[in-house]
């Protein structure tokens with residue numbers, strides 16, 4: 108019997124926790140992992156949209172991918188969790204590693220990569236008729252874990268707390284996820300991703316469909332998750348990139364050439380002392 112209480116990770120639910128034997132391997136300490144992309148090129152059919160992009164996304168940090176529309180940010184993000192390969196005409200070359208593990212290695216199953224790399228999309232996409240509770244743990248079957256009711260209760264509370272949603276929904280966990288506001292639905296999607304205890308969380312413009320106060324809640328949630336999970340976020344909002352990220356990568360695809368990273372580095376340097384004129388122009392809103 109494994110007692111998980113001895114090895115907590117993140118914030119824990121209040122009250123006496125249940126024994127969590129079924130979740131032992133699941134909840135055990137998994138520190139945030141670095142993500143490394145090397146020489147990533149991508150195509151849709153014959154059209155090359157990314158050209159030899161390399162980027163280190165340090166463990167526990169927030170990396171923002173910025174750049175004008177169509178320069179390949181979302182494509183790059185989808186390559187990081189093997190979603191690109193779902194598109195029939197899509198191809199790619201290069202390597203993506205979590206720690207030392209190549210997520211495209213022949214032995215690595217897509218589901219294994221997805222368990223370690225959560226994703227949140229631009230439009231909140233909870234299952235609308237499914238309860239908040241069931242939404243939160245809807246990806247649990249992917250893990251093969253057979254959790255007891257008490258274990259599920261624990262996991263739901265834990266994940267909703269990580270997504271800063273618990274206090275707002277704890278009294279209506281069995282109501283439909285579709286009944287939440289847009290911002291709450293997006294935090295439910297973050298909870299659903301965090302319920303898989305990922306090492307990496309990818310976010311594709313997670314606040315672009317939300318009002319300013321919901322956007323702020325998402326940013327606060329990202330700040331809370333920093334350190335516990337490695338976050339890679341695509342955003343068009345330069346103030347947001349500045350507020351929430353530790354480092355930025357500026358993507359650009361000029362004159363129908365494939366997207367490249369023009370410059371990357373610490374967020375303060377990208378905003379206050381960029382090396383490339385194009386970066387300076389972009390972060391100051393002169394194009395894009």
Ligand SMILES: Nc1ncnc2c1ncn2[C@@H]1O[C@H](COP(=O)(O)OP(=O)(O)OP(=O)(O)O)[C@@H](O)[C@H]1O
Nearest residue numbers: 151156174175176177178179180181182183194341
């Ligand atoms: N499914 C697809 N089929 C064909 N081409 C695609 C597909 N998805 C994206 N593209 C093309 O790949 C290029 C990069 O698109 P991508 O969505 O990655 O850019 P982006 O920087 O994320 O843009 P945005 O900021 O507007 O979301 C674009 O030229 C786009 O038209």
